[in-house]
Amino acid sequence: MFSKTTFAPYVVSILFAFTAHTAIASEMGAPTPSNQEEAEGQQNADALLKELKAVKSVENLHAPIQIALNQIVAEGIAELNKAGQTEMAQKFESEWNQNFSETLLNRDLGDHKPLNEWLGYFCKALKAQLGVEKMKATRLYDLMVLNFGIPVALNPQGNELESWDKLEYSKHFVPLFGTMTYWGSMGVCLYIAQTQAQIKPFCKKAAAFAEKLVVATVALKVSDMVYDKANNASYAAY
Numbered sequence: 001m002f003s004k005t006t007f008a009p010y011v012v013s014i015l016f017a018f019t020a021h022t023a024i025a026s027e028m029g030a031p032t033p034s035n036q037e038e039a040e041g042q043q044n045a046d047a048l049l050k051e052l053k054a055v056k057s058v059e060n061l062h063a064p065i066q067i068a069l070n071q072i073v074a075e076g077i078a079e080l081n082k083a084g085q086t087e088m089a090q091k092f093e094s095e096w097n098q099n100f101s102e103t104l105l106n107r108d109l110g111d112h113k114p115l116n117e118w119l120g121y122f123c124k125a126l127k128a129q130l131g132v133e134k135m136k137a138t139r140l141y142d143l144m145v146l147n148f149g150i151p152v153a154l155n156p157q158g159n160e161l162e163s164w165d166k167l168e169y170s171k172h173f174v175p176l177f178g179t180m181t182y183w184g185s186m187g188v189c190l191y192i193a194q195t196q197a198q199i200k201p202f203c204k205k206a207a208a209f210a211e212k213l214v215v216a217t218v219a220l221k222v223s224d225m226v227y228d229k230a231n232n233a234s235y236a237a238y
Contacts, residue, residue, distance in 0.1 A: 065150060068180035069119075070101055071187035076126050076140050085129050092122055115150045119143060142179045149176035156230035166227045173223035174215060182211040 073096050080089035100118065123143045127135055135141050151159075152172035158164055164172075189203035199206075227233075 064184050065146075065153075065180050066102070067187050068183035069146060070096075071183040071190075072140065072142055072146065073101075073119075073122070075138060075183075075186075076122065076143070079126070079130055079134065079138055079140065083129055088125065088129070092125070096122075115147050119147045123147070139182070142183065145175055145179045146183075149173070149179070153177075153226075156227045166224060169227045170220055170223040173226070174219045177219040177222065178211045178215040181214045182207045185210040 073092075077089045077093045077096075080086075080092070095118065100116070123140075126140055126143075130138075130140070149172045152164065152169060153176050156169055185207035186203055189199065189206055193200035193203065
């Protein structure tokens, strides 16, 4: 489901999360990071913020959103398999891989709310098979954030059916930006864990830290910049 060429922003976030987050180091039984490790962590943090500041137009969102969607769908399919729903899991996996895993965002989104009916059906099936508590525990409810947030984020000028001001746009963009950071970081972390298995148990905490970082620092600024550029308003670099 993944393309290595679109991993770059998330590799930076994972590197930062594992070198700068003392809580993760403590849980791993590792010593507190040294001054050198903290310095490297700060460098990675600066690199992550630089990557995210580069998201100044809608087009730059396509690859990270696709990665996030692929990872959360993969998580849902894995949970169905764990619940013994292997036939259903295979059906959903086949449909996603054949129809949406690479080209979902190339489709016309102008009149779509939500983004994709298949994702809505998939989410309902997960809820029916796994239950509400499992959906919350695994963060599969983030499918709703992605499914309803993406059409707004990719249409800052509005569409034929709806329009929104900068504040309304940010209410959709900021949680979406955080959610796609979480699931994109999860995808990269699990990919790296294929050859470095010792990091796999800590992927969720690292991804959550990366999400918290971008929401607290750059998400709103990026939202305003994307909105202003799309609507031909003046915006300042930050």
